[in-house]
Amino acid sequence: MRELDVSRITEAVADLSIRTNIYLPDDVKKALQESLEREESPLGKEILQVILDNHDISEREKMPICQDTGVAIVFLEVGQDVHFTGGALEDAVNEGVRQGYKEGHLRKSMVADPVIKRKNTTDNTPAVIYTRIVPGDKVKIVFAPKGGGAENMSEVRMMTAADGIDGVKDFVVDRVSRSGGNPCPPIVVGVGLGGSFERCAMLAKEALMRPIGEPNPDPDYNEVEKDILRRINNLGIGPQGLGGRTTALAVHIKMVPCHIASMPVAVNVQCHVSRHGETII
Amino acid sequence: MKTVELTTPLDEKQISNLESGDKVFLSGEIYTARDAAHKKLVALIEEGKDLPFDLQGAIIYYVGPAPSKPGQVMNSAGPTTSYRMDVFTPLLLKHGLKGTIGKGPRSKEVRDAMVKHGGIYFAAVGGAAAGIASTVKEAEVIAYDELGPEAIRRLVVERMPLFVVNDTRGNDLFEAGVAEYRREE
Ligand code: SF4
Numbered sequence: 001m002r003e004l005d006v007s008r009i010t011e012a013v014a015d016l017s018i019r020t021n022i023y024l025p026d027d028v029k030k031a032l033q034e035s036l037e038r039e040e041s042p043l044g045k046e047i048l049q050v051i052l053d054n055h056d057i058s059e060r061e062k063m064p065i066c067q068d069t070g071v072a073i074v075f076l077e078v079g080q081d082v083h084f085t086g087g088a089l090e091d092a093v094n095e096g097v098r099q100g101y102k103e104g105h106l107r108k109s110m111v112a113d114p115v116i117k118r119k120n121t122t123d124n125t126p127a128v129i130y131t132r133i134v135p136g137d138k139v140k141i142v143f144a145p146k147g148g149g150a151e152n153m154s155e156v157r158m159m160t161a162a163d164g165i166d167g168v169k170d171f172v173v174d175r176v177s178r179s180g181g182n183p184c185p186p187i188v189v190g191v192g193l194g195g196s197f198e199r200c201a202m203l204a205k206e207a208l209m210r211p212i213g214e215p216n217p218d219p220d221y222n223e224v225e226k227d228i229l230r231r232i233n234n235l236g237i238g239p240q241g242l243g244g245r246t247t248a249l250a251v252h253i254k255m256v257p258c259h260i261a262s263m264p265v266a267v268n269v270q271c272h273v274s275r276h277g278e279t280i281i
Numbered sequence: 282m283k284t285v286e287l288t289t290p291l292d293e294k295q296i297s298n299l300e301s302g303d304k305v306f307l308s309g310e311i312y313t314a315r316d317a318a319h320k321k322l323v324a325l326i327e328e329g330k331d332l333p334f335d336l337q338g339a340i341i342y343y344v345g346p347a348p349s350k351p352g353q354v355m356n357s358a359g360p361t362t363s364y365r366m367d368v369f370t371p372l373l374l375k376h377g378l379k380g381t382i383g384k385g386p387r388s389k390e391v392r393d394a395m396v397k398h399g400g401i402y403f404a405a406v407g408g409a410a411a412g413i414a415s416t417v418k419e420a421e422v423i424a425y426d427e428l429g430p431e432a433i434r435r436l437v438v439e440r441m442p443l444f445v446v447n448d449t450r451g452n453d454l455f456e457a458g459v460a461e462y463r464r465e466e
Contacts, residue, residue: 041462043302043444050406050442058357058411067347067357067410067430105356107347107430118317120429149362149384149407181455182362182385184407236463240406241385242444243458273408 001083002137004281006092009084009139012279013096013127016143017072018104020277021064024055027211028188028249028274035186035246044244048186051239051272066273069106070145072097072127073205079136090129098123109148130202142209144276150183153269156201161263165224168193168265173231175267176248181241184271188212189232189251192266194258204268207252209276216253225251249274286440290338291379291401299401299445301452306440307403311340311382315361317431318424319369326376333424333433336373340380342405345430346414355417355436359410360384363402367391374398382443386455396451403443404454416441 029052036048058065074093086092101108101124110125111118155175159167172191179187192203216222229251238244249272258264282302287295289309299305312334314322325332343366346358363383370381371394379400384407387395395402405413419437426432446454 041458043458044462047406050409050412054406054409054412057415061411063411063414064347064357065411066408067345067359067414068361069347105348105350107345109345109430120431122429152362180386180459181404181407182364184384231466234464234466236459236461238458238462240404241459242404242446242454243460243462245462271408 001081002079003083003085004139005086006084006089007086008281009089009092009141010096010099012141012281013074013093013143014100014103016141016277016279017097017100017106017145020143020275021069021104021106021145022058022062024065024273024275025211025277027213028272029055031212031249032186032272035249039239039244039246041238041244043242044239044246047239047242048246064104064106065275066147067107068109068147068149069101069124070147070275071110072124073144073146074127074129075142075144075206076129076131077134077140078131079138080133081137082139089131093127093129094125097125097127139281140278141281142276142278144209147271147273150187150269150271153179153183154204154267156197156264156266158197159263159265163263169224169228169231171265172228172251172267173235176232176237176269177235179269180237183269184273185237185241186239186246186249186272188270188274189228189248190268190270191251191253192268193253193255193264195256195264196258196262197264199256200264200266201268203254203256204266207254208268208270208274210252212250221253221255225253289340291340293399296379296399296401297449299448301445301448301454301457303445305403305443305445307443308439308441309437311342311436311438313342313344313346313434313436315343315345315431316365317428318433319366321425323369323372326372334435337377338379339377340382341373341378342436343381343383347410355414355420357410358414358417360405360407363387370394374400386453387447392447392451392453395447396449399449401445401449402447404446405441405443413441
């Protein structure tokens with residue numbers, strides 16, 4: 001049994017809040033750079049260059065890449081041999097968000113009541129926390145701030161086995177087509193397959209955490225990803241939706257088994273500011 | 282497609298000269314407003330009350346900036362998605378608003394209202410927020426401070442880089458751009 005004071009979690013979350021909002025993962029930057037070389041539209045090229053220049057400015061000035069510093073999505077993998085002391089784990093995560101968003105001068109974008117009052121909670125809490133218990137005595141924290149513009153273009157559909165893989169492809173391409181310039185393309189597309197209604201939505205989000213360029217472990221789904229990506233880029237939406245050949249940088253599929261009667265499919269759209277970072281304690 | 286230097290307030294001639302696809306460097310005074318502020322502005326118009334700023338010839342930038350650091354004029358401040366403001370925009374255009382700045386396409390109602398009242402919709406690059414902030418030279422909250430990032434701010438910008446999406450003749454850069462680069466499967 002390993003004793004771990006929850007203040008360590010708070011510190012790590014605060015640090016990740018700031019870091020992920022200023023520094024984009026290298027794989028995302030590289031994918032954007034490569035798309036600039038491939039893009040055919042002069043306006044599209046210009047926009048991609050503006051996006052790349054913005055990374056330099058945000059890193060130099062320690063400013064967030066995007067003003068929408070997102071809802072704080074936190075994936076926790078807790079080793080079953082860890083015993084937390086000093087307070088409640090979820091409170092510690094939220095305290096980390098509170099501190100990080102304050103110290104980092106990040107935007108507070110959460111409203112307490114989603115429909116009627118819509119009053120800002122003023123500290124960007126609560127975080128959306130997903131906890132899994134895993135073997136071992138470590139704690140892994142994955143922090144992914146998620147902006148509203150791209151999240152709003154996401155969708156879950158309960159499809160049937162008869163829809164097949166073609167049905168899945170059509171749904172994903174159609175979802176991106178209907179999104180146009182809204183989610184700040186070039187986008188990354190997370191697709192969740194299987195599980196249940198809510199599980200496939202989570203899978204779609206988890207799929208966004210995979211580094212761009214890393215192939216799908218399943219060769220069949222790897223081909224499906226390539227096929228969907230080609231079709232999405234043939235839509236012509238382009239950088240910011242103003243026309244071009246770079247609509248998506250990648251399509252990532254994650255799947256799990258599901259019920260014989262079901263075929264849940266989820267599409268989680270991520271903008272070019274595809275932020276995520278992790279720490280292991 | 283041309284590159285144009287523009288300084289607010291814009292007159293009718295400057296506005297009608299703009300064409301979909303033009304690149305614009307915008308300087309001068311603009312106002313920020315997004316979802317919550319729009320709701321309030323429209324309520325004021327419907328009640329016949331004064332607005333916190335003069336709409337005549339005004340430009341609204343759809344943005345909720347990150348909070349400034351000490352001594353910093355403006356922290357990251359890129360555009361938010363415009364369609365959420367579509368239900369409010371025709372009424373504002375009718376009451377003198379001349380330009381809007383955001384990201385993503387507008388509804389048919391907004392596009393029609395821009396043709397009817399002579400308005401322009403500009404796109405800023407979404408997510409390029411630190412770069413855009415460097416073009417903001419002055420910023421002050423003029424209304425609804427309690428809304429935090431959604432407060433209405435008066436900004437003075439210098440050469441803010443924008444693209445004309447919708448001009449007063451009904452052209453749309455989203456439609457034209459996508460049609461040009463679309464490949465049928
Ligand atoms: S969709 Fe992404 S890049 Fe665009 S404004 Fe939102 S967080 Fe920023």
